[in-house]
Amino acid sequence: MDHGPTAKWQEPTDQKTKAGYGKFLRPKTPYDIFMEEQEIPIYREIGVRRVQDLPRKPWKRMGGNGTFIQLLGTEGLWGCYLVEVPGxxxxxxxxxxxxxxxxxxxxxxxxxxxxxxxxxxLTFEWQ
Incomplete structure (x- = not known):
């Protein structure tokens, strides 16, 4: 497309080049890649009502069922996960x-x- 001073403006004809249709995705961080490699669910929302209701899958590294919790706005600040200790x-x-x-x-x-x-x-008991 010619962008010189004598060029006439021409409206884009396809949906991909129209203004407002572009998506700017955040590149994956090393922590994002790590979470995906663990092959457990990743919960990405503004908050969590009950962690007991989150989906969990077997997590080889931890030895229990787990899920990552990435609250929106905390990316790059801290990591959080839920892990269920086997009975x-x-x-x-x-x-x-x-x-x-x-x-x-x-x-x-x-x-x-x-x-x-x-x-x-050191042993800490909890209930």
């Missing part, structure tokens, strides 16, 4: 380089925390 079972042990906060919604059990090279475990 009379345990989740897989994890190593962390960061702070993690756990909220127990229902049930009871215990959590063990320890550091590498130190055999002493």
């Amino acid at each position: 009379a079972g345990a989740l897989n042990a994890e190593k962390h380089l960061y702070e993690e906060l756990y909220l127990v919604v229902e049930g009871r059990g215990s959590t063990e925390v320890w550091t590498e090279g130190n055999g002493k475990k």
Whole structure:
């Protein structure tokens, strides 16, 4: 299309080039890619009424059923997930380089925390 000073304006004839029809998608972050690779549901909304109602699928890395929760507006700030501890079972042990906060919604059990090279475990019981 000619854009010189003598060119006449010509209205686009197809739907893809009309003004207002374009979509500008946010590129996937490394965390988005990580969540997709885990093969569990990703819940993306403004909020959650009851986490117990969210769909969950088996999560190999954690050893329980889980789903990621990505609240709109928090992308790139923090990650959140829901994981269901198997009845009379345990989740897989994890190593962390960061702070993690756990909220127990229902049930009871215990959590063990320890550091590498130190055999002493701290146990927290919850219900």
